[in-house]
Amino acid sequence: MAFEGLATRLQSVFSKLRGKGKLTEDDVNEALREVRLALLEADVNFKVVKDFVAKVREKAIGQEVLQSFTPAMVVVDIVNKELTELMGGTQSKLARSNRPPTVIMMAGLQGAGKTTTSGKLAKMLQQQNHRPLLAAADIYRPAAIKQLQVLGEQLKVPVFTLGDQISPVEIAKSAWQHAKENGNDYLIIDTAGRLHIDEALMEELRNIAAEVKPDEILFVVDSMTGQEAVNVAESFHKQLELTGVVLTKMDSDTRGGAALSVKAVTGCPIKFVATGEKLDALEPFYPDRMASRILGMGDMLxxxxxxxxxxxxxxxxxxxxxxxxxxxxxxxxxxxxxxxxxxxxxxxxxxxxxxxxxxxxxxxxxxxxxxxxxxxxxxxxxxxxxxxxxxxxxxxxxxxxxxxxxxxxxxxxxxxxxxxxxxxxxxxxxxxxxxxxxxxxxxxxxxxxxxxxxxx
Structure with missing residues (x-):
């Protein structure tokens, strides 16, 4: 699990609290110091950690908490609710246009997994009885178009391409027309990335967005890059007005800081997480369920x-x-x-x-x-x-x-x-x-x- 280290630390902190029976203000402060260190070690944004701990402290040091029969459980419940709120509060569902096709534009740096995630998203929509169309708008990365075509063949999902000599803006525009004429209710546009943010990349993405007016602009980011992932997401959001984030490699031993920081820093909700390499390893992101898992409460839903x-x-x-x-x-x-x-x-x-x-x-x-x-x-x-x-x-x-x-x-x-x-x-x-x-x-x-x- 991505949060394994953080989960172990937090569960250890609260186990000590439970052993005390009644709590004092000093007990809560000591526990919150440990929570603060655990979050920082998990690569959570410093300001996010500071605000989070302050909110928990404010609610946990009230007399009704310290004098309750199970004060440690009350503190855990407060942390659980604040973690849930930190990650977005409630599930953020995928938009659906009243006038199909619903256009989803995938953005992100090269190597984050945009193309594979596009395929995973198409499979998820297919399982929900939708008819997605994949559009290959990455004309720069060698074999990017072929990769999407191979994914399409595996999923039996059509892939629209005009080759690598036509501009991505024209490809996106033509793909939209094709989807409309052929009854595809979702259009997923796989755009190009770079190894770093540059003006040429952003200009191209802005032009695509201006042409097809996407219902969703999803930023795909490798969660293993930690806090840097949040910084990159913030830069993209300022220029593209992202509607959501997809975190990949959440099955790795990443520290989880990106998942805990990205909503607070960018304002963009996490919509999906990729939990493996297989095409069915994409899940909707539920903040409350993730908070429960971090605190050892499981995720039965x-x-x-x-x-x-x-x-x-x-x-x-x-x-x-x-x-x-x-x-x-x-x-x-x-x-x-x-x-x-x-x-x-x-x-x-x-x-x-x-x-x-x-x-x-x-x-x-x-x-x-x-x-x-x-x-x-x-x-x-x-x-x-x-x-x-x-x-x-x-x-x-x-x-x-x-x-x-x-x-x-x-x-x-x-x-x-x-x-x-x-x-x-x-x-x-x-x-x-x-x-x-x-x-x-x-x-x-x-x-x-x-x-x-x-x-x-």
Missing amino acids: TLIEKAQSAIDADKAKEMERKMRSAEFTFDDFLEQMEQVKKLGPLDQILDMLPGANKMKGIKDVKVDDKQMGRVAAIVKSMTKEERANPDMLSLNRRKRLAAGSGNSLNDVNRFIKQFEEMRKMMKQLSGMMGPKGQKMMKNMKGKLGKGMRFPF
């Missing part, structure tokens, strides 16, 4: 939405029955892991579970495609009887599995041992996947949407 969209209900129903009746086999284990894999990287999913940060060994849980491949090889090396009955796996059989799957004996032993542990985790998730779980998720989603919170 996002997890529920992922589960509902990615998991096969019929398979989940059968899997739940097997788990409840203790019929869960190695074959079922593989199928279940594939279902969970659709939700995204397991470490990201665990981040969304309330209190997951306190579970022993949770930070060491990593499941990648190579690991999945090794596990699959072990299972596929088993006989039908062995898959159904783990107790049959004697030492000699395990040695055979190791040789047959290209793993060591230790790898096989470790996997078989973890099978039972993972089965327990899958059993917890099964309640979310089955019919009863679907009803539970709908009810929980309604309650969460109305302000229900998990305890810190």
Whole structure:
């Protein structure tokens, strides 16, 4: 998670507060000094940190807080609300024109991921039953047009191009006309970037904006550049009047300062975050959900939405029955892991579970495609009887599995041992996947949407 370092620091600070029972003004001031340091280390803008801490202090040192039965919880709640407000307060949705196509202009420096993000956004719109058109207006970067065409082919989304000898302004204008004539309700224009801000770049972007009058001008920025990303966003905003920001590489170990600073500094809301390289790794940005994750409260709403969209209900129903009746086999284990894999990287999913940060060994849980491949090889090396009955796996059989799957004996032993542990985790998730779980998720989603919170 992008905020892992900050989350760990803040959760440690509030754990100390909880241990004190009643709080004094000195306790709150000491905690806020730690919060200030944690935010600065996360590369949050200095002025933003100063204002944030001042707001929290003003609300946290009131008598109603210090004299309450759970003062530490009240302070955490204040921080949670202020973090949410800092990042925009509420979700900022994508604009939609009353006279299609809705025009989205993508801007940013070279290397930030504009072209890939354009493809991800097209896929998201496609999944919402829209008909997006991608327009290749970057005529300078080698292979930029080809890259967009390849993405379009993968997504089965049309790509409009006039080659690299026509001006980007003319390309954008013609793309708009093409979208209108062909029933495309969204037009996503992939513009050129530079390695740095220059007047030629800005002039071209201003001319495109003047010609097609975009409903959205989204600034795509690499969140790993930290505070510098915010400075660049501010420069673009002054000249282009951005409507929103897309933060890429939010699945990396970036400190998160850009996400916490960009709204306060530029006034532009974060509309989307990219959480991986795959084309479905783009998510709407919810300030309240991100604040909850930073403070260790989890993000059950996002997890529920992922589960509902990615998991096969019929398979989940059968899997739940097997788990409840203790019929869960190695074959079922593989199928279940594939279902969970659709939700995204397991470490990201665990981040969304309330209190997951306190579970022993949770930070060491990593499941990648190579690991999945090794596990699959072990299972596929088993006989039908062995898959159904783990107790049959004697030492000699395990040695055979190791040789047959290209793993060591230790790898096989470790996997078989973890099978039972993972089965327990899958059993917890099964309640979310089955019919009863679907009803539970709908009810929980309604309650969460109305302000229900998990305890810190």
